[in-house]
Amino acid sequence: MNKRSIILAALAMGSVSLPGMAFAQYGNSPFYDHTVELSQAYGLEVIGLRLDLAAAFSPPYDDELAETIEGVTGAALARFSGTLEDRDPELATALAAALDEVAEIAEGESDEDPAEAIAEARELLEQAYAVVIPAELRDQAAFKGGVIINLLLAEGGVAEGYEEAVENNEPWEYPNGWAALQRVKALWEEVKDSASAERLADGQEMLDLLDTLYPEAQPPAVVAGLNPEEAESPAQRLGGIVEEVTDADLYPDRDLPKLMGHLAEMTTAACAVYPQNADIAAESIYAVYDLFATHLADVSGMFAPELQENASELFGSMIVAEDDDDDDDGAASAEDEEEDDDGDDDQLSGTDACGELAEAFTELRAVLGG
Amino acid sequence: MMGLFARPRRIGVGVGISALAVLLAMPAMAQDETYRVYVANEFGADITVIDSATEEVVNSIKISDRPGEVRPRGMAVSPDGRTIYVSVSDFYPQRQTPEDKIMAIDVESNEVTGEFNAGGNPERIAVSPDGTQIWASLEAIASGAGYDVATGKQFAEHRVGIEAEGVAVSPDYKWAYVTAEATHTVSIIDIAANKVVKHLIVGNRPRVVEFSLDGTRAYVSAEIGGTISVIDTEAQAVIQTIDLGLDSRPVELAVAPDGKRIYVAGGGTSAVYVIDTETNQIVETIREQMGRRPWGIAITPDGKRVFTANGLSDSVSVIDTETLKVINNISVGRGAHSVEIGVVPNNE
Numbered sequence: 001m002n003k004r005s006i007i008l009a010a011l012a013m014g015s016v017s018l019p020g021m022a023f024a025q026y027g028n029s030p031f032y033d034h035t036v037e038l039s040q041a042y043g044l045e046v047i048g049l050r051l052d053l054a055a056a057f058s059p060p061y062d063d064e065l066a067e068t069i070e071g072v073t074g075a076a077l078a079r080f081s082g083t084l085e086d087r088d089p090e091l092a093t094a095l096a097a098a099l100d101e102v103a104e105i106a107e108g109e110s111d112e113d114p115a116e117a118i119a120e121a122r123e124l125l126e127q128a129y130a131v132v133i134p135a136e137l138r139d140q141a142a143f144k145g146g147v148i149i150n151l152l153l154a155e156g157g158v159a160e161g162y163e164e165a166v167e168n169n170e171p172w173e174y175p176n177g178w179a180a181l182q183r184v185k186a187l188w189e190e191v192k193d194s195a196s197a198e199r200l201a202d203g204q205e206m207l208d209l210l211d212t213l214y215p216e217a218q219p220p221a222v223v224a225g226l227n228p229e230e231a232e233s234p235a236q237r238l239g240g241i242v243e244e245v246t247d248a249d250l251y252p253d254r255d256l257p258k259l260m261g262h263l264a265e266m267t268t269a270a271c272a273v274y275p276q277n278a279d280i281a282a283e284s285i286y287a288v289y290d291l292f293a294t295h296l297a298d299v300s301g302m303f304a305p306e307l308q309e310n311a312s313e314l315f316g317s318m319i320v321a322e323d324d325d326d327d328d329d330g331a332a333s334a335e336d337e338e339e340d341d342d343g344d345d346d347q348l349s350g351t352d353a354c355g356e357l358a359e360a361f362t363e364l365r366a367v368l369g370g
Numbered sequence: 371m372m373g374l375f376a377r378p379r380r381i382g383v384g385v386g387i388s389a390l391a392v393l394l395a396m397p398a399m400a401q402d403e404t405y406r407v408y409v410a411n412e413f414g415a416d417i418t419v420i421d422s423a424t425e426e427v428v429n430s431i432k433i434s435d436r437p438g439e440v441r442p443r444g445m446a447v448s449p450d451g452r453t454i455y456v457s458v459s460d461f462y463p464q465r466q467t468p469e470d471k472i473m474a475i476d477v478e479s480n481e482v483t484g485e486f487n488a489g490g491n492p493e494r495i496a497v498s499p500d501g502t503q504i505w506a507s508l509e510a511i512a513s514g515a516g517y518d519v520a521t522g523k524q525f526a527e528h529r530v531g532i533e534a535e536g537v538a539v540s541p542d543y544k545w546a547y548v549t550a551e552a553t554h555t556v557s558i559i560d561i562a563a564n565k566v567v568k569h570l571i572v573g574n575r576p577r578v579v580e581f582s583l584d585g586t587r588a589y590v591s592a593e594i595g596g597t598i599s600v601i602d603t604e605a606q607a608v609i610q611t612i613d614l615g616l617d618s619r620p621v622e623l624a625v626a627p628d629g630k631r632i633y634v635a636g637g638g639t640s641a642v643y644v645i646d647t648e649t650n651q652i653v654e655t656i657r658e659q660m661g662r663r664p665w666g667i668a669i670t671p672d673g674k675r676v677f678t679a680n681g682l683s684d685s686v687s688v689i690d691t692e693t694l695k696v697i698n699n700i701s702v703g704r705g706a707h708s709v710e711i712g713v714v715p716n717n718e
Contacts, residue, residue, distance in 0.1 A: 025616040227461040254574045298532045299553040
């Protein structure tokens with residue numbers, strides 16, 4: 001079945017009669033206006049959370065926790081390392097070295113003082129945050145809202161950390177959610193001043209509910225039998241409150257065709273950057289991947305499974321998803337991909353994969369009614 | 371699939387009467403009947419029963435001895451109002467367990483009269499117009515399934531969107547609509563042909579679907595979208611999207627018996643939105659005295675009272691549909707999720 005017939009088949013199933021409309025209510029759309037920056041911030045935050053976990057526990061770490069901490073050098077770093085390298089190469093090198101040190105401590109392969117190594121990495125990470133995310137953006141309430149919603153609902157966040165710990169009986173997912181919640185609470189303190197008294201109370205109530213689920217970093221002795229979705233409801237409700245408080249639409253998938261179109265444009269722009277700086281181009285692809293995987297993959301798979309599968313495979317030629325950290329110490333450098341391409345005819349170059357992905361997204365946009 | 375009956379009495383006893391008989395009986399029943407309000411308490415694993423006339427709790431029906439592990443969620447009422455059906459599952463929506471079942475409660479006695487297995491984490495259910503069949507959304511396996519009430523046997527199962535949630539059957543019983551949260555879709559099942567004929571994209575995270583009385587429209591709430599999608603059932607297309615506000619977080623909705631209004635439970639704003647079905651405009655937003663996070667909503671067959679199940683305040687709010695004011699709040703069990711109205715004939 002060719003692509004045109006895939007689209008026609010999808011249209012025949014009625015995908016585009018009149019898709020769900022989104023109504024503007026809030027003044028900001030950070031996931032559209034600052035797509036890449038929010039992905040970069042997510043990477044910076046995830047590394048920060050892993051350093052928090054490294055500090056909250058002492059080596060030798062449990063194997064699962066050690067693996068989490070080792071992730072400071074993985075995909076999270078690749079979300080912003082190209083930009084950091086471009087703007088401050090010395091800092092980029094120093095941060096990478098400091099994070100490597102923390103990872104080695106987690107692996108039990110270093111005799112360095114963990115507290116010192118973590119403190120140094122944290123200090124450099126904060127500097128990197130300032131370099132990668134301009135202060136005027138980082139201080140925006142709407143941008144903070146985007147960071148909060150990611151910490152609440154993204155993989156390894158407050159809701160998912162709890163769910164994965166309980167549902168899959170993986171207790172060391174629990175500290176991930178705990179760490180994310182501590183960060184959410186800190187950010188809530190920064191944005192809550194603009195909340196009405198009612199919303200302030202609502203927000204605090206949700207945080208208190210989440211606190212009862214995450215009383216400490218240590219995983220509960222027994223996680224089986226708990227309700228895996230117990231954190232999701234207050235996290236979702238808090239997300240709605242944060243939307244109102246920060247005047248920001250934090251659910252970019254309220255308009256699916258618009259989001260798909262946005263990702264197609266983002267991807268096309270990234271493709272133009274690949275020949276000059278593959279790592280910076282890959283940062284855009286990470287951002288696109290997040291939004292596609294979280295919001296569009298399921299519905300795309302329903303209406304155009306071949307296109308969806310093709311798109312998902314193309315990501316693998318450009319980036320390493322967070323879930324794939326287990327198989328790789330770091331995100332696939334786009335330059336590495338280019339090098340790999342020289343010796344492997346089956347592996348698409350980042351540039352070629354990017355171009356195909358942009359085309360797939362354009363077709364998916366049509367399937368979804370754009 | 372074999373039904374797993376807890377008691378010798380079958381779930382369909384007294385229910386499997388013809389659609390014509392039900393329709394003929396309905397006008398007379400409205401003259402001399404009282405109502406009982408059933409509230410599914412997700413975390414308490416029980417059903418609170420309220421007498422609609424006195425607005426007092428008259429019973430609590432245990433669904434499981436393991437609250438926090440087993441939960442009742444969606445409910446539906448038989449066409450004659452005498453039986454309440456409850457979808458029951460555990461808290462693991464990604465898997466099938468023996469807890470997955472549909473239970474029947476006799477309204478007159480408030481006793482559980484039967485149950486059958488409905489594997490796949492049934493979240494919500496709908497009853498056919500003749501009362502002989504039940505359709506369920508099966509969250510764990512992304513399916514919509516039909517069951518024979520009398521035997522408990524599954525006679526149909528169709529793949530729908532991911533995280534199936536709401537389900538409704540059309541008044542002419544030609545169609546079953548199933549919503550899916552993760553794919554933002556409504557799947558349309560042709561019951562006679564036994565196949566899915568269309569998927570429609572609706573608002574973000576669709577929850578509940580209900581048909582208009584004449585079956586020409588279907589209304590779908592979208593929790594994150596903050597909308598109600600209006601589907602033309604003949605064209606099988608979304609023809610309008612009603613904006614309730616992004617913060618509204620609508621879940622259940624109820625169509626008034628005269629078909630002129632829809633009442634929507636807005637969990638995000640702790641409000642009930644009243645929509646005129648002629649114009650599809652919001653004519654009133656009821657906030658004052660409302661309980662917190664209403665998810666469930668139902669209207670009495672005489673159209674005089676609306677009841678909401680309020681999950682954060684563990685209460686039911688009572689709304690007078692003439693004044694559109696909250697006139698009472700009643701404490702119920704933990705985690706009030708859904709609400710349904712049963713009918714008790716006074717002369718029995």
